[in-house]
Each structure stands twice: as structure tokens, then as C-alpha cells.
Amino acid sequence: MNGSLRAVVVGAGMIGAVHAGAIRAAGGDPAGVVASTPERSARASKEWGMPGHYPDFESVLADDSVSVVHVCTPNALHVVQAEAALRAGKHVICEKPLATSAADAERLTLLADEFGLLLAVPFVYRYHPLVREIRDRRLRGEFGAWQLVHGSYLQDWLLGEEATSWRVDPAEGGPSRAFADIGSHWCDLVEWVAGVRFTELTARVSTAFAARPTEDVATVLLRTGDGVPGTLTVSQVSAGRKNRLWFELDGAGGSAVFDQENPETVWLGAQDGARLLVRDPEYGAPEQRRLSRLPAGHSQGYADCFHSFVADAYAAIEGGVPEGLPTGADGVRAARLVEAVLRSAASLAWTDVDDTPVVVEASV
Structure with missing residues (x-):
């Protein structure tokens, strides 16, 4: 730069x-x-x-x-x-x-x-180094065919009835709050890491306090285009949970777990046992090493992810092609998932997720 x-x-x-x-x-x-x-x-x-x-x-x-x-x-x-x-x-x-x-x-x-x-x-959250490690191992076939994807994204900042912000007002925040605000992060991360697309879902939403016009909680059942089932729980009223994005990917050959509040390790499971993998720029996938700004044992977190994201965005402006940079098409995908959740919650039925391609050229 x-x-x-x-x-x-x-x-x-x-x-x-x-x-x-x-x-x-x-x-x-x-x-x-x-x-x-x-x-x-x-x-x-x-x-x-x-x-x-x-x-x-x-x-x-x-x-x-x-x-x-x-x-x-x-x-x-x-x-x-x-x-x-x-x-x-x-x-x-x-x-x-x-x-x-x-x-x-x-x-x-x-x-x-x-x-x-x-x-x-x-x-x-795509920019946590160990997220890149899981994705690389998936691309190399380590986990086999997925059999289940599941997880949650939990916060507590709206736990009290008096807690509020502009996000609670649909005129400023939009028709969905909890799912659009944090559930969209979970879906983006899991689809990108696991290489899946959620094609249909059924959702239920609720509020902890009747006066709130947008949801505090969303529970979602999902299916991918390959028929893999998924579950997601989203909440902004879970006491003690500050920003816990958690997912588990269960495959025929192994499983992987990531917890955003503990991003320096991931849990890798196999039938004969399990182990914790520690972020280390000396080992592992090239993208994990690229995004590891600090030596092993020196904790990285959200700010480091954000710095790496902006650095990749600026590199793309200058002609680079960074791996995994989320762009407008990913924003469209998130908006379509939000709309599918709201339609399903209103109809109480399984609902298709629009997956019509957004056709763009390589423009920067």
C-alpha cells in the first residue's frame, strides 16, 4: 500500500x-x-x-x-x-x-x-486465521462429505427491557434485527468455510418484550442444495453471551468447531478422538499463515480480522485478487437469506432461498 x-x-x-x-x-x-x-x-x-x-x-x-x-x-x-x-x-x-x-x-x-x-x-469473521485453516482442510477433503452443519450466534446486549438503540427501530435498522445483524454473519461464514449453499429454510422468530417491533431471537432449520441439514440459533438476549459465534461442521471423515470468542484454537474431531489445533504462523494452510499477524501464543482477535479485511479490500482496488474478500454479491446473498427467514416466520412454512446469480464482471 x-x-x-x-x-x-x-x-x-x-x-x-x-x-x-x-x-x-x-x-x-x-x-x-x-x-x-x-x-x-x-x-x-x-x-x-x-x-x-x-x-x-x-x-x-x-x-x-x-x-x-x-x-x-x-x-x-x-x-x-x-x-x-x-x-x-x-x-x-x-x-x-x-x-x-x-x-x-x-x-x-x-x-x-x-x-x-x-x-x-x-x-x-472470514479473516480469523483458523477459519482459513478449516476451509483449507475442507478443500483438501479432510472432512469428507458433510452430514450436518449447526451452531449459534448469541449476544446479551438487549437483555433488559430498557436496552435499545436505533437497530430496534425498523425505520432505521430494517425489518429484521437479530438475524440480519448477526445471523447473517453466521450464514456467510458457514457457507464460505464449508462450501455449501442453503437453499431452503424454516424459521421462527420472537421478541423478549412485546414493545419491540423486531426480533430478539431466531431459530432456523436449514437445508443445503446437497440435502445437508443445518440448525442455527440467533439471540441478542442470552445473558452472559457477549459475542459468541459458534459453528460445528460434521463430515463423514471428521468434524471441526470454531468459537469466535476463543479464536486461537479450533476443535478437530475424528472417530478415534479429538484435538485442539492452535493458530501458528509456522504451520498450516498458507492463508492461515498469511493472516497470522502475531506469533503463536500472542492472541489475535476481531480488530486483526478487520485490519486484514480492509487491507484486502485496498489490495483489490489496486488490482490484487485476495482470497475470500466479501463483496457486494455476498451482501446480496445475506439480504436474500434475511428475506427468506422473514417470509418463513410469517408463513410458518419451509421457504426457498433465492439463489439467482448476480452476474458481475471482474471490475477492479
């Missing part, structure tokens, strides 16, 4: 701060931040050590020196801001959900392709 990619963060929340740090870690040139008000922009600029702030989003679009816009605003703003940035000739890294409808997500993806610009979506 030669520092030529000047980037702006749009939004001053927690995830905006993560993006700001990742821009620097990836070798980008932070140009500034813009938030909902000039006061918030100035405060975020100072707290994050950014070189300055913009008076409004339009001034970002008018700045020809800006190459990349990081969209980190409430969900309902993603489409209009990402589209405006693309039409202004800027690459976009847009927080998920890419859009609150699959049709809008597809439109953005096709627009980025038309303009030859990168549209990337931070499904960053």
Missing part, C-alpha cells in the same frame, strides 16, 4: 472507530470523518486522531482526492449513501447489511460493477 488511497469514514459510532483504525493499519490515508452533525464529526475526528472532518456528506462526494468511502451509518442510510459514493466515482466499503432489501443490495452491486468500482462488505 503506497498511501495513495484516501479514505473517509461516514458515521461516528463504534464501528466507525473500528474502520478508522483499520484504514491506518491497512496503509490507507485517512482523509477525515463525517457524522450526522458537524459537532459529532468534530468530536469523532479528535477522538480517532483523524486529520479533519467534513461539514456534510455532499462535501465528501465533491472531494476528488477521496478514493474510498467507508459507510458506517444506520442501516436505512446504506443504500442512498453507497449509491451516491459509487456515482461520484468512489470505491465503497459498506457495513452490513448492504441494504435492507435484496433488490436494493443487488442494484448497488450491479452499479459498482458498471462503474468498475469495488463494493466490499465486512463479513470479517
Whole structure:
């Protein structure tokens, strides 16, 4: 990275701060931040050590020196801001959900392709080194044919009745909360690691408090195109669970378990026993070694994943082809899964997941 990619963060929340740090870690040139008000922009600029702030989003679009816009605003703003940035000739890294409808997500993806610009979506759990290790072992046939995929994604930040944020409001967060917010991460990760596609599902959703208009809990039964069954439990009201994304992949020749809260090891099972594999840049799959920023025994985590994701996005802008970079097509896939869950929850029936290809060219 030669520092030529000047980037702006749009939004001053927690995830905006993560993006700001990742821009620097990836070798980008932070140009500034813009938030909902000039006061918030100035405060975020100072707290994050950014070189300055913009008076409004339009001034970002008018700045020809800006190459990349990081969209980190409430969900309902993603489409209009990402589209405006693309039409202004800027690459976009847009927080998920890419859009609150699959049709809008597809439109953005096709627009980025038309303009030859990168549209990337931070499904960053793909960037845990040991996730790459499991995927590599699957590609080499270590686990055999899958017989079951299952897991959960549990949080507790909405456990209390008084707990709230803009995400609870469908006008800002979209028609789904828990599944769109975190269930989409689980589905993206498992489909990518296991090499499967969920083609149908049946889902049930519920809220812990009647006043909440979007779901706190989702339970989903899934089937892949090859007939492999799956189960997923999603909750934002599970006491003590801060950010526990967990999956198990059970194959005819072996099993693998990953826990995002303990990402330095994975559990590998076989009929004659099981073992823990420790992240180590000296051993294992090339991608596991590439993403291992620290020696074995020196813990890596979410921030490292985010830094690696942004570095790969910037490398793609400069002509590279990094493995596993989540782009607009992955954002479309997530939106389609969300819509299938909501349709199924409303009908109480098995529901097909739209898997129509989003046809794009290699444009960056």
C-alpha cells in the first residue's frame, strides 16, 4: 500500500472507530470523518486522531482526492449513501447489511460493477486465521462429505427491557434485527468455510418484550442444495453471551468447531478422538499463515480480522485478487437469506432461498 488511497469514514459510532483504525493499519490515508452533525464529526475526528472532518456528506462526494468511502451509518442510510459514493466515482466499503432489501443490495452491486468500482462488505469473521485453516482442510477433503452443519450466534446486549438503540427501530435498522445483524454473519461464514449453499429454510422468530417491533431471537432449520441439514440459533438476549459465534461442521471423515470468542484454537474431531489445533504462523494452510499477524501464543482477535479485511479490500482496488474478500454479491446473498427467514416466520412454512446469480464482471 503506497498511501495513495484516501479514505473517509461516514458515521461516528463504534464501528466507525473500528474502520478508522483499520484504514491506518491497512496503509490507507485517512482523509477525515463525517457524522450526522458537524459537532459529532468534530468530536469523532479528535477522538480517532483523524486529520479533519467534513461539514456534510455532499462535501465528501465533491472531494476528488477521496478514493474510498467507508459507510458506517444506520442501516436505512446504506443504500442512498453507497449509491451516491459509487456515482461520484468512489470505491465503497459498506457495513452490513448492504441494504435492507435484496433488490436494493443487488442494484448497488450491479452499479459498482458498471462503474468498475469495488463494493466490499465486512463479513470479517472470514479473516480469523483458523477459519482459513478449516476451509483449507475442507478443500483438501479432510472432512469428507458433510452430514450436518449447526451452531449459534448469541449476544446479551438487549437483555433488559430498557436496552435499545436505533437497530430496534425498523425505520432505521430494517425489518429484521437479530438475524440480519448477526445471523447473517453466521450464514456467510458457514457457507464460505464449508462450501455449501442453503437453499431452503424454516424459521421462527420472537421478541423478549412485546414493545419491540423486531426480533430478539431466531431459530432456523436449514437445508443445503446437497440435502445437508443445518440448525442455527440467533439471540441478542442470552445473558452472559457477549459475542459468541459458534459453528460445528460434521463430515463423514471428521468434524471441526470454531468459537469466535476463543479464536486461537479450533476443535478437530475424528472417530478415534479429538484435538485442539492452535493458530501458528509456522504451520498450516498458507492463508492461515498469511493472516497470522502475531506469533503463536500472542492472541489475535476481531480488530486483526478487520485490519486484514480492509487491507484486502485496498489490495483489490489496486488490482490484487485476495482470497475470500466479501463483496457486494455476498451482501446480496445475506439480504436474500434475511428475506427468506422473514417470509418463513410469517408463513410458518419451509421457504426457498433465492439463489439467482448476480452476474458481475471482474471490475477492479
